[in-house]
Amino acid sequence: MSQSYKELLQQREILEKAIVQARQNEIAAAVAKVRELVAEFGLTAQDVFPSRGAKSAGKSTAKVAPKYRDPATGQTWTGRGKAPKWIDGKDRNQFLIA
Template structure:
């Protein structure tokens, strides 16, 4: 008795069909779980703020950061917070300081 091996094309088609089934099943199950969570939150009177562990209404108001560096060529600015923009990486930041 000879066992027939599937071709690459057949295997790829099977993989795609399985991936579609996985995606559909994950979506269905997550909707069921979400409905259960919402139902339990209502049952126990848990607010979103309670769930997040903080008061949603009391978010601090953030202000825009004042630019500390400026690229004179492009006019782009950077506050010095977060990830450095490409135009200042590996360069002397003092050359880009915005004068007060």
């Protein structure tokens, strides 16, 4: 029993609509449950999502100017984090950017 291409496309369209509807129903149920728990325990957005306020609480996201430069390639390094291979284990004074 073989189905035609058009019949299969129609079935796919019906399935895709059913999938979208099922997802919407499950999301609505999940949101209702979350709201119920938030109300029951008196939770705040900070309680549920503590990292949202962390950026504004003092952690700077400004870029740091490079402190070292490889004269051979022109690559730079700020001096923070793991040292690149071109400077690792060498005297860093020779790579300082004036």
